[in-house]
Amino acid sequence: DTAVSQTPKYLVTQMGNDKSIKCEQNLGHDTMYWYKQDSKKFLKIMFSYNNKELIINETVPNRFSPKSPDKAHLNLHINSLELGDSAVYFCASTGVGRRHTEAFFGQGTRLTVV
Amino acid sequence: KQEVTQIPAALSVPEGENLVLNCSFTDSAIYNLQWFRQDPGKGLTSLLLIQSSQREQTSGRLNASLDKSSGRSTLYIAASQPGDSATYLCAALHTGNQFYFGTGTSLTVIP
Numbered sequence: 001d002t003a004v005s006q007t008p009k010y011l012v013t014q015m016g017n018d019k020s021i022k023c024e025q026n027l028g029h030d031t032m033y034w035y036k037q038d039s040k041k042f043l044k045i046m047f048s049y050n051n052k053e054l055i056i057n058e059t060v061p062n063r064f065s066p067k068s069p070d071k072a073h074l075n076l077h078i079n080s081l082e083l084g085d086s087a088v089y090f091c092a093s094t095g096v097g098r099r100h101t102e103a104f105f106g107q108g109t110r111l112t113v114v
Numbered sequence: 115k116q117e118v119t120q121i122p123a124a125l126s127v128p129e130g131e132n133l134v135l136n137c138s139f140t141d142s143a144i145y146n147l148q149w150f151r152q153d154p155g156k157g158l159t160s161l162l163l164i165q166s167s168q169r170e171q172t173s174g175r176l177n178a179s180l181d182k183s184s185g186r187s188t189l190y191i192a193a194s195q196p197g198d199s200a201t202y203l204c205a206a207l208h209t210g211n212q213f214y215f216g217t218g219t220s221l222t223v224i225p
Binding site for chain 2: 031033035040041042043044045048050055056090092094101102103104105106107108110
């Protein structure tokens, strides 16, 4: 069983398009995240949701909009894609309370904007 | 704001050597520190999690230590193997369940 699963794994699209990346976790965790990994492999947080509520919203263009229909899902929708959006996007989740905050990551979605 | 740094950025060792990867953080008010492994083109695999009240954790050939007061964590890999080749990342957990990641150490173990 995959704990955190993302789809699609690869996404190639043209500039200006709108695309979505889906994420699901079956760990019963309350908190889910989206991270962006740039070409230098640095991971930077974009959003964090706790029980379907937005907790962290870093400086991200408003073309990026997360949606959490329930606490097991956190999808990322991107409007008007730009070349600079090309990166690997990772979804992650953590459990309840400080002692359960081991993070689990999905396999990533490699987005290429052409 | 928390800053997490990993040294060295890249490391190449012959098979069988013991090695240490370093992680330093500027804000000691962390809940825990987690070490991950990332293989090329893959996601992050959790290796070890150290709670803020703990000093170290061990799993097989891996041992991670945490010194909050000095803002440091180390990952010790014993008897390195070619299969250990990967990028190793540390991440510090803060208030609000936000993880701050280090810049990573790219490890190559030469057969």
